[in-house]
Amino acid sequence: MGMNVKLTVISVVLGAISSLVLAGGTAPASSGLTASPAAHVSAPDAEAGAAAFEAGDYEKARRIWQPLAEKGDVRALRGMGKMYEKGRGVERDFAAAIKWYRPAAEKGDAESQYRLSVGYGYGLGVRKDEAKAMQWLHKAAEGGQKRAQKSLARAYEDGLNGLPRDPEKAKYWYDRSQTRE
Numbered sequence: 001m002g003m004n005v006k007l008t009v010i011s012v013v014l015g016a017i018s019s020l021v022l023a024g025g026t027a028p029a030s031s032g033l034t035a036s037p038a039a040h041v042s043a044p045d046a047e048a049g050a051a052a053f054e055a056g057d058y059e060k061a062r063r064i065w066q067p068l069a070e071k072g073d074v075r076a077l078r079g080m081g082k083m084y085e086k087g088r089g090v091e092r093d094f095a096a097a098i099k100w101y102r103p104a105a106e107k108g109d110a111e112s113q114y115r116l117s118v119g120y121g122y123g124l125g126v127r128k129d130e131a132k133a134m135q136w137l138h139k140a141a142e143g144g145q146k147r148a149q150k151s152l153a154r155a156y157e158d159g160l161n162g163l164p165r166d167p168e169k170a171k172y173w174y175d176r177s178q179t180r181e
Helices: 005-024 046-054 058-070 074-084 096-105 110-122 130-142 146-158 169-176
Strands: none
Touching: 005 110, 046 058, 046 074, 074 096, 074 110, 074 130, 096 110, 110 130, 130 146, 146 169
């Protein structure tokens, strides 16, 4: 094996082991490598929580997300909100979901803004408030959240949720919902 090939193989193996360790795993025993103590010094990030959530390991996701969320990490706040909204790894609790979504929404997270608009629109975890629902829906739509853009377009198209019928605004939001941002 040439020197360049060996270096590439070593680089790929080390990269894979580093990714595994950062995601909360350990180096495989057969690799002959062990994770250095320094690898455990940095806490996993919100992406590791998202990977655990997507894999169905909700307890691990909560263990990763909660301390990050308590420090204000927007992705972790959104993740905690999603756990409580969907009842994944915790008792389903819309009020708790809103508690986690709100700070992320206030920091500009469009998905959390959309989830707040739904909460206010249906009275899930908060008192139903059409005006607040529309405020959060507008923010989410402006932030690029596609479902918010489509909902806002429908509201303008049909004059729903206290908005006037406005075909031009409806077209604007339908068009935005079709573009990549």
